[in-house]
Amino acid sequence: xxxxxxxxxxxxxxxxxxxxxxxxxxxxxxxxxxxxxxxxxxxxxxxxxxxxxxxxxxxxxxxxxxxxxxxxxxxxxxxxxxxxxxxxxxxxxxxxxxxxxxxxxxxxxxxxxx
Amino acid sequence: xxxxxxxxxxxxxxxxxxxxxxxxxxxxxxxxxxxxxxxxxxxxxxxxxxxxxxxxxxxxxxxxxxxxxxxxxxxxxxxxxxxxxxxxxxxxxxxxxxxxxxxxxxxxxxxxxxx
Numbered sequence: 001x002x003x004x005x006x007x008x009x010x011x012x013x014x015x016x017x018x019x020x021x022x023x024x025x026x027x028x029x030x031x032x033x034x035x036x037x038x039x040x041x042x043x044x045x046x047x048x049x050x051x052x053x054x055x056x057x058x059x060x061x062x063x064x065x066x067x068x069x070x071x072x073x074x075x076x077x078x079x080x081x082x083x084x085x086x087x088x089x090x091x092x093x094x095x096x097x098x099x100x101x102x103x104x105x106x107x108x109x110x111x112x113x114x
Numbered sequence: 115x116x117x118x119x120x121x122x123x124x125x126x127x128x129x130x131x132x133x134x135x136x137x138x139x140x141x142x143x144x145x146x147x148x149x150x151x152x153x154x155x156x157x158x159x160x161x162x163x164x165x166x167x168x169x170x171x172x173x174x175x176x177x178x179x180x181x182x183x184x185x186x187x188x189x190x191x192x193x194x195x196x197x198x199x200x201x202x203x204x205x206x207x208x209x210x211x212x213x214x215x216x217x218x219x220x221x222x223x224x225x226x227x228x229x
Contacts, residue, residue, distance in 0.1 A: 002157060033216065042221040043158075043204060056216050090157060102148075103217060105157030 003027065006091050006106035014114055018079040021109045025072055025093030031055070032074040033094070033103060034066055038087040049074055081113045116141040116207045120220035128228045133177075133192040135223050137205030140186065147188040148206040148217060149179055158204060164188060175199070200227045 003026035013019055025032050034046040036059075045058035049068035060066075063081075068074045078085060088110050092103040117140045127133055139145055146165050150158040162173025169181040175198075179190045188205060202224050206217040 043219040045216055048216050102160045107157045
């Protein structure tokens, strides 16, 4: 158990819909990262938050948005869903230290768009 | 920008045989390098990391990796494969530490272990 909690574990929805994925980081971790894992694209970095502020952006579509709340949990919002958005979405958290820290991953939220 | 290349998508070995999973990196600054493992239906977990200390890094479950700057490589090895090693393995690179660090992952290699 990594200590990172993601909900829901599975989600099936239709094209055009909107979903919200939730992540609770490990206790004390200030950084939250979102990754998308699909068969064709592999593991793609979407976005990072640190203590409520956006710190880095990767290959995140404009239809997607995220935020980190004062209690440090994070939500990833996916809207106008397309078939190609079907993927496993991972949240990870890390302790900010002077050297590169380890990422602790949740078990992921599997999104299926029909 | 940093990147990693993992050659091949699937490696199959016999139980007890040597495991060698290749990773080459590209980074404009001294990199931090990682190997993560993903077991079926689970998230990724760290096997080992290189952060500019010893070039030979030992990780969990008997895995180790050697940082070779001249070859821009960070290959993962294990002397004797076990059935429980069957999983997907990801090499990753970061070019900085601290609050702005993020990992760039390779496409992953699926390791199968034959009895």
